[in-house]
Amino acid sequence: MPLYTDLADELADAIRRGALRPGERLPSVRQARASRQVSAATVFQAYDLLESRGMIESRPRSGFFVRAARAASAAEPQAAPASPEATEVSIGDLVMQVLGSTRDRDVVPLGSAFPSPRLFPLRELARCGARALRALDPDRLLEDLSAGNERLRHQIARRQALAGIAVDPDEIVITHGAMEALDLSLRLLTRPGDIVAVESPTFYAALQALERHGLRAVELPTDPRDGVDPDALAQVLERHRVAACWLMPNFQNPLGSLMPEERKRALVALLARHGVPLIEDDVYGELHHGSRRPLPAKAFDAAGEVLHCTSFSKCLAPGYRVGWVAAGRHAPGLRRLKTLTSLATAVPSQLAIAEYLAQGGFDRHLRGLRRQLAAQQARMHALVEAHFPVGTRLARPQGGYFLWVELPEGGDSLALQARAAALGISLAPGALFSASGGDRRLRRGLRLNFGHAPGDARIEPALAALGRLVAAGGTPGT
């Protein structure tokens, strides 16, 4: 990692903690050089990065300042109280409707679950795929069944090791996207009627999977900044017989929350004491906006009880449908279930990605992607602040591509969604993300996707239009 991102992260932290306040001047380049023992170029790059994130601004002939706009900026949302009861899961047609709109390129994709495919090195992947398929030994098509391509599993294990996540290639099962990884994990660990603890709000696909398998959800209150509180989980574990937890510690969908490392440690230890396995959905872990990939809970797992599920769909290869689970001591059962359920993962996709990883362009691509997402987040944050009425709360995700917004008291994101759809703008209302339909506060929440195509000129007018709808009371409260 280059030094400049370290410096930028350190300063960003200082700004977040309030050590550097809005309007305050940052150290001059000369001061920073001297105090940090870095080059002037490094300082400039760090300041550029912070500026692109909207955290500081340069004033001609005066230097760099913490952005004043931050001072008046929207507050962060707070954790909504979640129902402590186990709930039968049932989500309606809303998911299909919101998902359906992502298939229409004329709709402004603020409600999309996916980053724009234009953010990814599709040409280079295609070249890698062509090269690997030309060299394919036909017999490998059968030998790579079930666990997946050996070369790919080794590439994954190597990358994880470099990020501080010890994973054995033999515990990895390549899956048809993270969705299959999560679904297989859930099926392996539960029987119909079992209780699964999930975040509230949580990714609707998790709720759908619970519904499909006849499971009950216990919803854990989830802080938009720090995620699930292990103490709250401890109470749930005392009260319910929980078969598994399904959590997203890194850049949770929809909140964007990031569990601090000490929470992850405590979570893993708590679950180990109760003998409850963790299904960890880490599909956004690579999309941190800072300089270091946050560790997943898996990194603190000595007992092999964490099933770490992720994919290349959000960080490299959308549509290729390649995910994996590092299943710890559950790997043999997982491999068996994969074989019997879907036999194998598509070989052309696996080969293309293995070849791409081997040639070594992934980190360069990721650096560019993270910078782009951070800049787009800053811009969307600023647009919401500019156009939405006072009282709107805004999360400050440190990764991923979702911005969680809470409308002012009386707002109704479901009503807003219907009106926005009529204007050709999609958004994901809070009600999508709860088994119980959500409390009053969740129904004021909405998820905006800032992983749109670079330079998409429709984003600003769309946010302005949304702001007008909200301000005009177009969202009668419940």
Place this chain on the structure above:
Amino acid sequence: MPLYTDLADELADAIRRGALRPGERLPSVRQARASRQVSAATVFQAYDLLESRGMIESRPRSGFFVRAARAASAAEPQAAPASPEATEVSIGDLVMQVLGSTRDRDVVPLGSAFPSPRLFPLRELARCGARALRALDPDRLLEDLSAGNERLRHQIARRQALAGIAVDPDEIVITHGAMEALDLSLRLLTRPGDIVAVESPTFYAALQALERHGLRAVELPTDPRDGVDPDALAQVLERHRVAACWLMPNFQNPLGSLMPEERKRALVALLARHGVPLIEDDVYGELHHGSRRPLPAKAFDAAGEVLHCTSFSKCLAPGYRVGWVAAGRHAPGLRRLKTLTSLATAVPSQLAIAEYLAQGGFDRHLRGLRRQLAAQQARMHALVEAHFPVGTRLARPQGGYFLWVELPEGGDSLALQARAAALGISLAPGALFSASGGDRRLRRGLRLNFGHAPGDARIEPALAALGRLVAAGGTPGT
């Protein structure tokens, strides 16, 4: 289709019916030319084809004769009685063990479920994939979600129409192989505890899927030649409340049986009367050894109650994991379930196949593949006859790549499998193919795969070794 295959099929039928008996001389080329109004080349090609299938032989300076070996050849197996009771499904580690051996290239793959990847145009597919990915519009990655690539669905519908199967592109959902097509269909139509009617013996993956979803199986006696008897099914429908049928009318796995058209018609009419949907597994339909693709039951379905499931895995693109279901009136539900379960099918695989179909080489490839499989079947048939003891019964599949063998009275294919495995030979014992473990007769059955790599020199010694094991009483009966 060229005329010579018509002539060959006609003669093959005459031989099967006994109109031309073993040892009898076929019409001379001059006679055939005159009576059929075809060219000498056509007659020669037809006779060559029949010879390659082991049905006739040329004797120098005498002409062509129906093979004498047929006279002494093994009888065909008969339908085993199936339990009329609904059975809880549970298959053990046997499936994993047999499947596992297909991953080892040193094992002679007589037990494999797959044809050799060496039978397929992998290079050409790779070129098509590379071309299509280069031309990919990134936005299509999202637009093709759930139902699958539009171009591919149209290509499929066009091909089906040419084969006499009326299918609407909009009722097609592209899936992760036929396994997902079948699994989604089953889940759409059933609830845990429901009864599903299946063939006996049947494909173990069907039994596994039933087990996974907590379903009960009613097993239908299945004739190795003609498949399920609609009258037997009618009795089952009177007795049980059946939620769905899962059948394989074309080249059933493991028997290789082919339901005659009148049976398919009667089947569809019967199910329509009872309002029971049919999940039709047609993955081997394209692998007929004669000149015409047998129609699936879907072709007789006016009510939209047949969910026709198939794939490219066995006829074009192993490992690509592209299948589909033409789901009739169940298409909207199927599409929704697909979206919520696995989101989408791998795009590189879909594009490669769509491009391959568009460029028009598929039929040429299939003609060659069918010829090769027919020749390999004839050879394996002859080898079993030559090496297995008297009393062995042998199916005569008209398509696919499985040869069903029934050991003489007292034989035990499970014991044979264990001994063969020690010699590095895999085979699929009858017990794999029944929810109830099978009756005495099924436990004498075994499935041999003749879809091995062309010129695999290990096949003959392997069959000789198996024959010695059987003859030496290496398989104490039960």
